[in-house]
Amino acid sequence: MSLSSRMVIVLTSVGLISGALLSTVGILTKERIALNKQLEIENAIITVVQGTHTSEIIYEEKDLVVYGSKDENNQLIGFAVYASGTGFQDKIILMYGTNPTFTKIYRLTILEQKETPGLGAKITDKDAFLQFWENKDSSQPLTLRKPAARSPEELSPFEVNTITGATISSESVLNIVRLSLGKLMSLKKEGKLGNEE
């Protein structure tokens, strides 16, 4: 057999075998990976709108998904908002819970981020960042507290905290929330969020 035909045969068979192996692994893990994603979203909804019994998507567009959260009596208790935007390094994907009129933010959680470890990445830390986002009044535009407050009690209801050394990451999170809230208000005016009452 000539060298070139041997080369073609070897490369083709190596490619075919690895292709077959990979499609098998792909099929075997596909469901589980999708399930992980779904579980992550469900857990996040329960975290940001506590008392959620069931939730469903009521609005969806690129980078913004709104889940309506209902309690055991099928009463709407709030919305879980999945939003994303640019951080310091890369995209930040987060979820926050609001009351049905968007005047209060219950809680915030970060789903994905690639901020600087030890600095911007603290946006995922409860003590350093997330606790300062609990029960905020969003009937007015939220502002950033700088220099950082040490405890949530020091902040006014309209203020959220900065992480020392990671102002841009803290600001990015605030911007994502602000922009998506603005968008939600206009969607609500247009009646695109359904009849929640």
Added chain:
Amino acid sequence: MPPRTIGEEFTKGLWHENPIFRQLLGMCPTLAVTNAVINGIAMGLATTFVLIFSSIVVSSIKKLIPNQVRIASYIVVIATFVTMADRFLAAFFPLISKDLGPYVPLIVVNCIILGRQEAFSSKNSVGRSFIDALGMSAGFILALLILSSIREILGAGTFLGHQFLGSWFEPWVIMILPPGAFITLGILIALTFVIEHKIKQRR
């Protein structure tokens, strides 16, 4: 030089030919993921899986592969195992998979793996290649463990996420940032050279 014993084949990866400290291979994942011990361990294990299986496959098909297409074939074999490891982590360890991000797919271009195929598995038996891969992986994990322990303890005051140093300790944030990786690795490499030098002098 007499052929190495099986034991020597294994231990060479730990010290004399340690992929990180002596051969300076696989620097990219070494520097990037050693900001926390758990990430270092996960990267070490994923690389071990890829290295062992690629070495077994490459050493068993070495005679069939024409010399001209050997690198291409090795890369396809390596990429297959890397993708399998990546999917496995995403399916069963989603949190670790998220933390390691793009560095798992990048194992494909980790020079330790291609380097071992080219320098060892393509010339040795399946058994020896397996032992070699095992030793190199152990050396790699050991290096990542040392590096990530130093960086996590000094950079965050924690070890494996648990508080290690008291509240008096102000974390050196630089240690978990890229410069901390270069500084720590540089010092460790220098140390291994000093120790090696001392050992040689004694002989």
